[in-house]
Amino acid sequence: MSVASPPRLSAAPRAPKIVEERLLRYPDTASRAMMSRRGWWLVLLNFLVPGSAQSLAGNRRLGRFALGATILMWVLLGLALLVALLSxxxxxxxxxxxWLxxxxAALRPAPLxxxxxxxxxxxxLWIVLAVDTLRLVRxxxxxxxxxxxIALLAVALTVASAGSAAYAASAVGTARDTIGAIFQSTGPVVQPSDGYYNILLLGADSGAGRDSMRFDSISVVSVDAATGAxxxxxxxxxxxxFPFSEGPMQDAYPNGHEGHSDPNCGWGSGINQLRTEVEVCQDGASLYPDAAANGSEPAIEATKDAAEGILGIDIPYYVFIDMHGFASLVDALGGVDITVEKRLPKGGxxxxxxxxVDEWATGWIEAGPQHMNGDTAQWYARSRYTTDDFDRMERQRILQQAMLAQFTPQTVLTRFQDVAAxxxxxxxxxxxxxxxxxxxxLxxxxxxxxxxxxxxxxxxxIDEFDPDYPYIQELVRTALHPPTPTPEG
Structure with missing residues (x-):
C-alpha cells in the first residue's frame, strides 16, 4: 500500500523586481521606448554620480570603486572649500x-x-565610465x-566632466611650475620691520629704443603686516x-654716491646707474658674495642698500619686472583701465x-579714459619725450595701482593660465x-x-638736485607711522 505523497506546497509568489532592476538592469530589450528612456537615465546618472550607472545596470565592482572615488572627491572638495572659507x-x-x-624644500611641489x-x-576614470555607460545603453x-x-549627450557630458578635470589638473601644474620659476625654494624669512614688509620693486626695460638695461622704475612697496595697508x-x-645703508657700497661711498670715475660705468650719480657700475666696473660677486645663492644679483643688492639709505627703512626683498615683456601680463589680465591726463606719444x-614729434612718433595715447592693451600700457609707462621723469614716475604708479585693482579673484581664476605664464x-x-x-x-x-x-x-x-635725505626719511616714517590723534585733536 503506497503512502500518498504530501501535497506539494506551491512556491511563494516572488516579489516583483524593483523598478531599477526592470528598467535599468533587466530592461525589456524589445521595447525601444523603454530602452530609450533607460539610455537617457544611465547617461545622466553617470554624469551626476559617476559609478551609479555601473552599480545599477553594469559591473557592480567597477561601480563600487567609482562611487568610492566619487565620494572621496566630494569629501576632499568639501574640505577644500571649508578650509578656503575658514582659513x-x-x-x-x-x-x-x-609649511615644510x-x-x-625639495618636497614642496609634492602636494600640488x-x-x-x-x-x-x-x-x-570618468572617461572609462562614460564609454562603459554607452555600452550599457545599447x-x-x-x-x-x-x-x-543619447550619444551626443554622452559625448558632451564626458567632454564637460573630463575636460574640467583636465583643465583643473593643468591649472594646478601651471601653479606649481610658476611658483618654482618665480619664488625661491629656500631662503631666510625676515620678520616685519617696524610692522611692515618692505619690498623693492624694480622695472627695467631693454626693449626697442633702449641701448641698455637700467632700473628705470624704482619703488618701495611697504605692506602693513597686520592690516595689509x-x-x-x-x-x-x-x-x-644718495646715502647707502651699512654694507660694501657705504664703505665705497661713505659720503654718498658720487658716481664712478670711469665714464663707461655710467654717467652722474643717479641711482639707476648702479646696475652698470656694479656689473661692469666693479667686482659685484665679491661685493655681494651671497646674492646669487639667495636668488638676487649684486646690482639689485646695491640698489636695495641705496633705497634703504634714502628711505631709512629695512628692505629685505625685491621684485624685478622686465618691462620688455610687461605687455604680455597686461594682455593676460584682459587690459587695464586708466584715465590719461595728457596726450602721450609712442616711439623711441x-x-x-x-x-x-610727429616725425618720430609711431602713434599717440589720447587723453581721457582708456581701456589699454599691453602695448599701450607699456608706452604709457615708458613715454617721456614730451613730459619729464617725474610725470613718468606718477604714470608708473597709476599703472601699478590700476593693475593691482585688476588682480581680482575672478580675473585671476578665469585667466589663470595666461597670467601665470x-x-x-x-x-x-x-x-x-x-x-x-x-x-x-595680506x-x-x-x-x-x-x-x-x-x-x-x-x-x-624734494629738491631734485640736492635732496634732503633726513627730511625724506622723516616723511616716510610719518606716512608709515602716522601720529595718533589726541583728544584735543
Missing part, C-alpha cells in the same frame, strides 16, 4: 608645501603634484531619433648723491635734436616660497584698502 592662509600653506622646513595626479586619474536597441541624442614710495631714477624718441616670464624675486601664504593673505586684505603713494619729486617738496 585660506592655512590651506595655501598646505598645498604649496610652505627648508631642508625638505599629488593634486594634479588625482585630478588626472579621476578624469580618466544604442542599437533605442529609438532612431533618441540614438543620436599698502604704501608705494617712488624713487626718481636720477636721484643724486627723436633721432636728432629738435626733431618734431606671463608672470613667470617677466617676474623675478628673492621672496621665499614659505612666505607665499602670508603674503597672499594681498587679499590690501584689496579692501586704498593704496597710499609717496613721490619724492619737486611737487612733494
Amino acid at each position: 585660506p592662509t592655512a590651506g595655501l600653506s598646505i598645498v604649496t608645501g610652505a 622646513p627648508d631642508w625638505l 603634484l599629488l593634486i594634479q595626479v588625482v585630478l588626472v586619474a579621476y578624469g580618466l 544604442l542599437v536597441r533605442t529609438g532612431a531619433a533618441e540614438r543620436f541624442g 599698502t604704501t608705494i614710495t617712488g624713487i626718481p631714477r636720477d636721484m643724486p648723491h 624718441g627723436p633721432s636728432y635734436e629738435g626733431q618734431p 606671463a608672470g613667470a616670464d617677466i617676474v623675478k624675486t628673492d621672496l621665499p616660497q614659505s612666505l607665499i601664504p602670508f603674503l597672499a593673505d 594681498a587679499l586684505k590690501a584689496k579692501e584698502l586704498p593704496v597710499k603713494t609717496i613721490e619724492l619729486t619737486p611737487d612733494g617738496g
Whole structure:
C-alpha cells in the first residue's frame, strides 16, 4: 500500500523586481521606448554620480570603486572649500608645501603634484565610465531619433566632466611650475620691520629704443603686516648723491654716491646707474658674495642698500619686472583701465635734436579714459619725450595701482593660465616660497584698502638736485607711522 505523497506546497509568489532592476538592469530589450528612456537615465546618472550607472545596470565592482572615488572627491572638495572659507592662509600653506622646513624644500611641489595626479586619474576614470555607460545603453536597441541624442549627450557630458578635470589638473601644474620659476625654494624669512614688509620693486626695460638695461622704475612697496595697508614710495631714477645703508657700497661711498670715475660705468650719480657700475666696473660677486645663492644679483643688492639709505627703512626683498615683456601680463589680465591726463606719444624718441614729434612718433595715447592693451600700457609707462621723469614716475604708479585693482579673484581664476605664464616670464624675486601664504593673505586684505603713494619729486617738496635725505626719511616714517590723534585733536 503506497503512502500518498504530501501535497506539494506551491512556491511563494516572488516579489516583483524593483523598478531599477526592470528598467535599468533587466530592461525589456524589445521595447525601444523603454530602452530609450533607460539610455537617457544611465547617461545622466553617470554624469551626476559617476559609478551609479555601473552599480545599477553594469559591473557592480567597477561601480563600487567609482562611487568610492566619487565620494572621496566630494569629501576632499568639501574640505577644500571649508578650509578656503575658514582659513585660506592655512590651506595655501598646505598645498604649496610652505609649511615644510627648508631642508625638505625639495618636497614642496609634492602636494600640488599629488593634486594634479588625482585630478588626472579621476578624469580618466570618468572617461572609462562614460564609454562603459554607452555600452550599457545599447544604442542599437533605442529609438532612431533618441540614438543620436543619447550619444551626443554622452559625448558632451564626458567632454564637460573630463575636460574640467583636465583643465583643473593643468591649472594646478601651471601653479606649481610658476611658483618654482618665480619664488625661491629656500631662503631666510625676515620678520616685519617696524610692522611692515618692505619690498623693492624694480622695472627695467631693454626693449626697442633702449641701448641698455637700467632700473628705470624704482619703488618701495611697504605692506602693513597686520592690516595689509599698502604704501608705494617712488624713487626718481636720477636721484643724486644718495646715502647707502651699512654694507660694501657705504664703505665705497661713505659720503654718498658720487658716481664712478670711469665714464663707461655710467654717467652722474643717479641711482639707476648702479646696475652698470656694479656689473661692469666693479667686482659685484665679491661685493655681494651671497646674492646669487639667495636668488638676487649684486646690482639689485646695491640698489636695495641705496633705497634703504634714502628711505631709512629695512628692505629685505625685491621684485624685478622686465618691462620688455610687461605687455604680455597686461594682455593676460584682459587690459587695464586708466584715465590719461595728457596726450602721450609712442616711439623711441627723436633721432636728432629738435626733431618734431610727429616725425618720430609711431602713434599717440589720447587723453581721457582708456581701456589699454599691453602695448599701450607699456608706452604709457615708458613715454617721456614730451613730459619729464617725474610725470613718468606718477604714470608708473597709476599703472601699478590700476593693475593691482585688476588682480581680482575672478580675473585671476578665469585667466589663470595666461597670467601665470606671463608672470613667470617677466617676474623675478628673492621672496621665499614659505612666505607665499602670508603674503597672499595680506594681498587679499590690501584689496579692501586704498593704496597710499609717496613721490619724492619737486611737487612733494624734494629738491631734485640736492635732496634732503633726513627730511625724506622723516616723511616716510610719518606716512608709515602716522601720529595718533589726541583728544584735543
